[in-house]
Structures are given as C-alpha cells and as structure tokens.
Amino acid sequence: MTIQLYNTLTRKKEEFIPLEAGKVKMYVCGPTVYNYIHIGNARPAIVFDTVRRYFEFRGFDVQYVSNFTDVDDKLIKAANQLGEDVPTIANRFIQAYFEDVSALGCKQADVHPRVTENMDIIIDFIATLIDKGFAYESEGDVYYRTRKFNGYGKLSHQSIDELKVGARIDVGEKKQDALDFALWKAAKEGEIAWESPWGLGRPGWHIECSAMAKKYLGETIDIHAGGQDLAFPHHENEIAQSEALTGKQFARYWMHNGYINIDNEKMSKSLGNFVLVHDIIKKHDPEVIRFFMLSVHYRNPINYSDELLENTKAALERLKTSYQNLKHRKEASTNLTDNNQGWLDKIHGLEAEFVREMDDDFNTANGISTLFELSKLANHYLIEKNTATEVIDAFTNLFEKLFAVLGLSLGAQELLDEEIEALIQERIQARKDRNFQRSDEIRDQLKEMNIILEDTPQGTRWKRG
Numbered sequence: 001m002t003i004q005l006y007n008t009l010t011r012k013k014e015e016f017i018p019l020e021a022g023k024v025k026m027y028v029c030g031p032t033v034y035n036y037i038h039i040g041n042a043r044p045a046i047v048f049d050t051v052r053r054y055f056e057f058r059g060f061d062v063q064y065v066s067n068f069t070d071v072d073d074k075l076i077k078a079a080n081q082l083g084e085d086v087p088t089i090a091n092r093f094i095q096a097y098f099e100d101v102s103a104l105g106c107k108q109a110d111v112h113p114r115v116t117e118n119m120d121i122i123i124d125f126i127a128t129l130i131d132k133g134f135a136y137e138s139e140g141d142v143y144y145r146t147r148k149f150n151g152y153g154k155l156s157h158q159s160i161d162e163l164k165v166g167a168r169i170d171v172g173e174k175k176q177d178a179l180d181f182a183l184w185k186a187a188k189e190g191e192i193a194w195e196s197p198w199g200l201g202r203p204g205w206h207i208e209c210s211a212m213a214k215k216y217l218g219e220t221i222d223i224h225a226g227g228q229d230l231a232f233p234h235h236e237n238e239i240a241q242s243e244a245l246t247g248k249q250f251a252r253y254w255m256h257n258g259y260i261n262i263d264n265e266k267m268s269k270s271l272g273n274f275v276l277v278h279d280i281i282k283k284h285d286p287e288v289i290r291f292f293m294l295s296v297h298y299r300n301p302i303n304y305s306d307e308l309l310e311n312t313k314a315a316l317e318r319l320k321t322s323y324q325n326l327k328h329r330k331e332a333s334t335n336l337t338d339n340n341q342g343w344l345d346k347i348h349g350l351e352a353e354f355v356r357e358m359d360d361d362f363n364t365a366n367g368i369s370t371l372f373e374l375s376k377l378a379n380h381y382l383i384e385k386n387t388a389t390e391v392i393d394a395f396t397n398l399f400e401k402l403f404a405v406l407g408l409s410l411g412a413q414e415l416l417d418e419e420i421e422a423l424i425q426e427r428i429q430a431r432k433d434r435n436f437q438r439s440d441e442i443r444d445q446l447k448e449m450n451i452i453l454e455d456t457p458q459g460t461r462w463k464r465g
C-alpha cells in the first residue's frame with residue numbers, strides 16, 4: 001500500500017510518489033513572529049508534524065523546513081508600538097514559539113530559516129525575476145508582473161479574470177496592474193532596511209518562502225503545506241515566483257489544513273475570542289490539545305471549546321489507563337503459549353487498520369478510533385486470568401508505536417510536588433489501614449515516575465531520581 005494524499009493543486013487524492021525514492025522534501029509556512037501564536041497557528045504545526053512522523057514511521061527520510069517571518073509590516077508596527085527594535089521582538093517570539101510548539105509535542109524542523117538571515121538569496125531571486133521580465137522596479141519598490149505568469153490561479157482554481165474583480169491598488173503602492181504584488185518594499189523613514197539594487201528596503205512576504213524552499217530543499221519539492229488561508233494569495237504567489245524563475249514545477253503536492261472556530265464562531269480579534277497557545281497550555285494539558293486537534297481530520301474545520309477539551313482529556317486518559325494496566329500485568333504474566341496466536345492476530349490486524357487509515361490522507365480521526373479498538377481489546381484480554389507475556393508485549397509495543405506516530409507520550413504526567421506529597425500521605429494511611437496492596441501500588445506508581453521513597457524513623461522522605 002502507498003500513501004494517498006489530497007492535493008489542493010489537482011483537487012484529488014493522489015498516490016504519494018516522492019521525487020527521490022525514500023525521501024520527502026517538505027516545506028511548511030511558519031509564523032510571523034510579532035506575537036505569541038494562536039490556536040489557529042497551532043493546528044498546522046501539529047498536523048504537519050504528525051504527517052512528518054507518519055512518513056518517518058513508513059520508512060521515509062523527511063527533510064522538514066519551516067520558516068520564520070522575522071521582518072514585515074506587523075513586526076515594524078509592533079516595534080513602533082512597544083518602542084523596541086524588530087530583532088528584539090522577533091527573537092522573543094521565536095523563543096516563545098519553540099516553547100509553545102514543543103509543549104504541543106512538535107519536533108523542531110531540520111531548518112527554521114529566517115528572512116533576515118537570507119536577505120542575499122532573496123535579493124538575488126528578485127533580481128533574476130526582473131532579468132526574466134517577470135518583475136519590475138517602481139520608485140524603490142519591486143512588483144511581480146502577475147499577468148505574465150501563465151497559470152496564475154491554478155492552485156486556488158481561479159481565473160485571472162475572476163481575480164481581477166477583487167484586486168486593487170492600495171494607497172502608497174506603485175504597481176502597474178492591480179493584480180501585481182510586491183516583492184520588495186522601499187523603506188520609509190526610520191524603518192529597518194537592507195541595501196539592495198533598488199535602494200534601502202525589505203522583502204514582500206511571499207518571496208521569502210520561494211527563496212528559502214529553493215535554498216534548503218531544491219527547485220522542486222515534494223510537499224508544500226500550510227493553513228487553508230494561505231492557499232491564496234500566498235501560495236499562489238509562491239508558485240508564480242518559483243516557477244517563473246526555474247521553469248520547473250515548484251511543489252508536487254500542496255496540503256492545506258482546515259480552519260478553527262472557537263465556540264462555533266470564527267476566531268477574530270474583534271470578537272475577542274483570540275486564543276493564544278501560551279495561555280491555554282497553562283489551563284489545559286498541551287498533550288490533550290494535540291490529541292484534540294488530531295481527533296478531527298486535518299482538512300475538516302475544527303471547533304474548539306473548553307468543554308470539548310475536557311471530553312478529550314477523559315478519552316486520552318482511558319487509553320493511557322489501558323496501557324498502564326497492561327504494564328502492571330506484565331510481571332504477573334507467564335510464558336504461556338496456548339491461545340496466544342488468536343490475540344496476536346487481532347493486535348496485528350489493528351496495526352494494519354491504523355496504517356490503512358493513515359495511508360488514506362493521514363486520517364488521524366480514524367487512526368484514533370483504531371487506538372480505542374486496541375484499548376477495548378486490551379481491557380478484554382486483561383479479564384483473562386492467565387495472561388501471556390508475549391501478548392502483553394505485543395499490546396504495549398503497539399500502543400507505544402502508535403502513540404509515537406501521533407506525537408503523544410504514554411508516560412504518566414509529571415507530578416507536582418504537592419501531588420507527590422498527597423500520594424505519600426495516602427500511602428502512610430494505607431499502611432496504617434494495613435492496605436498493603438494500595439501502599440505497594442503507590443510506591444510502584446511513584447517509582448515509575450522516578451520518585452524515590454526512603455522510609456526513615458522520622459517518616460517518609462522522597463526525591464526525584
């Protein structure tokens with residue numbers, strides 16, 4: 001079986017055929033770092049991290065590049081408002097981005113290129129477009145000549161005439177045609193700026209992704225991904241820039257994730273329902289947020305609410321409990337071999353089912369349903385009086401494998417000091433009550449979390465191992 005994925009470019013599910021056998025070159029548009037990321041930015045981070053993990057699970061070597069837009073109008077505005085310079089703000093929010101997405105279980109990209117560190121290749125890219133007649137300079141700005149690019153609109157499936165209706169020339173723009181877009185913007189007085197053949201200025205937004213994808217992944221890449229809102233104009237413009245420059249296809253597959261609503265409303269600053277990841281991970285376990293995002297197919301819209309997160313939390317807990325129960329039973333299990341094959345077949349059958357679902361355009365929603373099947377089967381097996389180590393291992397291995405693909409951990413939560421104290425008090429009471437089973441359970445639980453207990457004449461002491 002091969003992986004099928006929905007390609008926005010063809011509007012079809014297609015078989016994934018890599019440019020180079022066994023490799024995936026993947027570029028995911030990253031954030032503009034002028035603020036903390038909101039829950040809408042968290043979705044592509046989680047979704048495409050999972051796509052990457054799944055490719056790796058299926059034996060591919062993935063090269064994953066995701067950029068930071070560390071200079072643009074929003075950053076300049078933030079710098080003016082806060083009385084700080086652009087690099088200070090950008091560095092602060094790049095740091096915060098890493099903290100937030102790593103809490104959400106996302107691996108770092110192989111490269112996180114920044115605009116300000118790639119100014120030379122961006123300027124070269126623009127200069128070549130001018131040489132080829134696809135761009136022109138106008139009073140210090142440079143614009144892309146959209147009409148010249150045959151096929152503009154092919155990603156968002158719009159004709160140039162349809163696009164013309166919505167196009168306009170904003171105040172201060174010096175372009176020849178309303179459809180043209182900026183590749184380079186002349187600096188205003190006092191703005192952060194770089195030297196270029198067209199005077200002091202900075203790049204437009206779209207050019208950075210074309211230039212950095214080419215530098216780090218090559219002229220043609222396998223997968224270009226991002227939120228649905230980026231398909232037009234950002235990705236459409238990237239195609240126009242890159243394909244005009246190289247004459248080759250830019251990205252073979254385009255993947256876009258769906259929108260997020262908050263309590264059934266569109267998230268917007270004016271509605272005051274802007275949810276920052278930095279805030280919600282203080283209120284909710286970030287792993288629950290990740291599990292929640294993956295419980296809906298990435299192309300479908302997702303509705304976020306505190307209540308839904310609570311339900312998700314309970315569901316994730318059920319899976320983890322199932323796994324913990326298996327682990328606890330392992331010691332009491334034997335080398336019993338009768339009757340194992342039937343169980344092993346069922347377990348392998350569920351692994352195959354998970355792969356089938358994920359091969360079908362990364363259907364994590366159905367993949368998670370398979371995990372619940374696995375949990376049900378495990379609970380059923382644990383009712384058997386005599387359990388076999390071989391079967392228990394097959395269960396726990398599969399749990400571990402599938403959780404890793406989804407970027408979730410099976411380990412118990414790290415306990416806070418007061419939670420450890422409470423467990424120790426409960427253990428003391430259990431011993432007083434001669435409830436040794438409970439007292440041992442607590443000791444084992446703490447041991448698993450690397451908490452070492454020491455019973456002394458002065459009482460029980462503990463330390464982290």
Ligand SMILES: [Zn+2]
Nearest residue numbers: 029030209234
């Ligand atoms: Zn981009």
